Amino acid sequence: MSTPARVLPQDRPAALRVLGATALVGVVATVWLGLFVTPPDQFMGNLVRLLYIHPPMAWVAFLAYGVATLASLLYLWPRTRAEHFDRLAGASAEVGVVFTGLTLVSGSIWGRPTWGAWWVWDPLLTTTALLFVLYLGYLALRRVPGEFHVRARRSAMAALIAFVDVPIVYFSVEWWRSLHQAPTVLNPTTHKTYVHGSMFWTLLLGFVSFTLVYIWLMAHRYRLARLQDLEDVEGLEVALEERRAEGDAG
Amino acid sequence: MLRDAVLVAGKDLRIEIRSRVGLNQIGPFAIAVLLLFGLALGPDRRVLAPASAGLFWVAVLLSTLLAVQRSYAIESADAARDGLRLSGLDPAGIFLGKASAVAAQLLVLEAGLTVGVTLLYGAHLSGALVLVAACAAGTLGLAAVGTLYGVVASGLRTRETLLPLLFLPVVAPVLLAATKAWDAALAGTPSHAGGWLDVLVVFAVLYIAIGTVAFGPLLEDG
Numbered sequence: 001m002s003t004p005a006r007v008l009p010q011d012r013p014a015a016l017r018v019l020g021a022t023a024l025v026g027v028v029a030t031v032w033l034g035l036f037v038t039p040p041d042q043f044m045g046n047l048v049r050l051l052y053i054h055p056p057m058a059w060v061a062f063l064a065y066g067v068a069t070l071a072s073l074l075y076l077w078p079r080t081r082a083e084h085f086d087r088l089a090g091a092s093a094e095v096g097v098v099f100t101g102l103t104l105v106s107g108s109i110w111g112r113p114t115w116g117a118w119w120v121w122d123p124l125l126t127t128t129a130l131l132f133v134l135y136l137g138y139l140a141l142r143r144v145p146g147e148f149h150v151r152a153r154r155s156a157m158a159a160l161i162a163f164v165d166v167p168i169v170y171f172s173v174e175w176w177r178s179l180h181q182a183p184t185v186l187n188p189t190t191h192k193t194y195v196h197g198s199m200f201w202t203l204l205l206g207f208v209s210f211t212l213v214y215i216w217l218m219a220h221r222y223r224l225a226r227l228q229d230l231e232d233v234e235g236l237e238v239a240l241e242e243r244r245a246e247g248d249a250g
Numbered sequence: 251m252l253r254d255a256v257l258v259a260g261k262d263l264r265i266e267i268r269s270r271v272g273l274n275q276i277g278p279f280a281i282a283v284l285l286l287f288g289l290a291l292g293p294d295r296r297v298l299a300p301a302s303a304g305l306f307w308v309a310v311l312l313s314t315l316l317a318v319q320r321s322y323a324i325e326s327a328d329a330a331r332d333g334l335r336l337s338g339l340d341p342a343g344i345f346l347g348k349a350s351a352v353a354a355q356l357l358v359l360e361a362g363l364t365v366g367v368t369l370l371y372g373a374h375l376s377g378a379l380v381l382v383a384a385c386a387a388g389t390l391g392l393a394a395v396g397t398l399y400g401v402v403a404s405g406l407r408t409r410e411t412l413l414p415l416l417f418l419p420v421v422a423p424v425l426l427a428a429t430k431a432w433d434a435a436l437a438g439t440p441s442h443a444g445g446w447l448d449v450l451v452v453f454a455v456l457y458i459a460i461g462t463v464a465f466g467p468l469l470e471d472g
Binding site for chain 2 (some may be wrong): 094130133134136137138140141144146150153154157158160162163165168169171172174175176
């Protein structure tokens with residue numbers, strides 16, 4: 001017996017398609033501007049082109065964790081407790097982990113010719129790498145099956161326990177490095193002064209389009225999580241109906 | 251709450267003294283880790299002695315995982331966890347009790363490991379006050395986070411693999427701060443450890459506070 005096809009709610013809303021298309025155009029435009037239109041930097045040369053995507057990726061990662069933490073908090077707060085906050089937290093954290101990975105990879109590619117090493121123990125890098133494993137743990141915990149509200153509450157608490165750690169990690173790592181910092185890391189305040197003209201607009205476009213990509217990915221991940229939950233519920237009903245039909249036939 | 255904590259800690263420690271799992275398994279495990287570090291870094295004491303603070307704390311971190319898993323393993327038999335839930339004890343008290351039992355075992359282990367790094371790595375012990383303070387604050391932080399994540403993971407089928415993944419990244423600041431404090435003390439400059447001890451104290455206070463609030467709901471869910 002085949003599964004009855006039911007109309008699923010909000011199956012690919014049009015607004016999401018428009019958003020996805022806009023994000024795609026934005027990313028393509030950023031890449032085109034970054035690779036072909038903007039001039040090479042006077043100090044970094046063509047390497048500067050990586051900086052049109054690297055800071056936007058890092059921004060999206062931190063934004064995603066911020067949204068996940070806020071959603072977890074709203075889920076734990078009895079007055080605002082709702083299933084969609086749990087799904088939002090999960091979707092956002094998942095996109096955040098992807099962008100943290102991309103941030104680390106793009107930063108590493110940039111760091112090899114700039115610092116002469118794929119990896120340096122810079123506070124921001126170390127914190128980002130620890131965040132990456134911290135939230136991988138959170139996602140692993142989310143995957144553990146269980147009753148919806150039990151799983152959601154457990155995940156929300158784990159998200160907050162992890163989030164409290166972020167400032168402690170950052171400050172202790174920064175302090176650790178500043179006590180005996182040998183390699184001079186590029187000072188972000190100094191290279192800001194020569195971001196101007198087409199470079200500035202390209203970077204800004206990068207930030208906007210990556211943020212759109214984040215919203216688009218997160219919306220789809222959210223939709224998927226909702227469909228999975230629906231499938232769990234409906235799948236049980238379908239199975240029950242099938243068994244009943246078998247019983248009637250026999 | 252404190253009375254409940256003493257009850258739970260007493261129960262856990264009594265089980266450990268009678269079963270001797272900590273003595274027979276966690277202690278030898280920590281010694282094996284110390285020996286393996288020696289093999290990995292080679293027999294040169296000029297390499298081993300400066301690294302002994304970090305190696306000591308990594309061994310403590312790994313042993314904490316075992317101690318926490320053991321702490322919840324004793325609750326899984328005979329539905330002891332349900333008994334604990336139905337006992338009417340204050341959940342915050344249960345958390346504090348379990349965490350202090352873990353901390354007490356770790357402190358005994360750390361005393362043994364200190365002897366180990368002195369003998370095996372040739373670490374020169376100095377600044378005893380800083381060493382003890384770092385152990386006390388660091389161990390409380392480790393035990394608090396461990397007990398908290400332990401209860402999150404305890405009811406789950408994948409707890410053995412999930413607990414290390416959740417626990418280790420969160421306690422990275424403890425490893426860092428405790429190692430730096432020990433480094434300062436072993437190098438004969440214990441005054442440089444001050445700020446790192448503060449980090450350990452802040453970490454411990456923060457996670458003990460979170461644990462006392464969050465433990466109840468997490469225990470109910472498991």
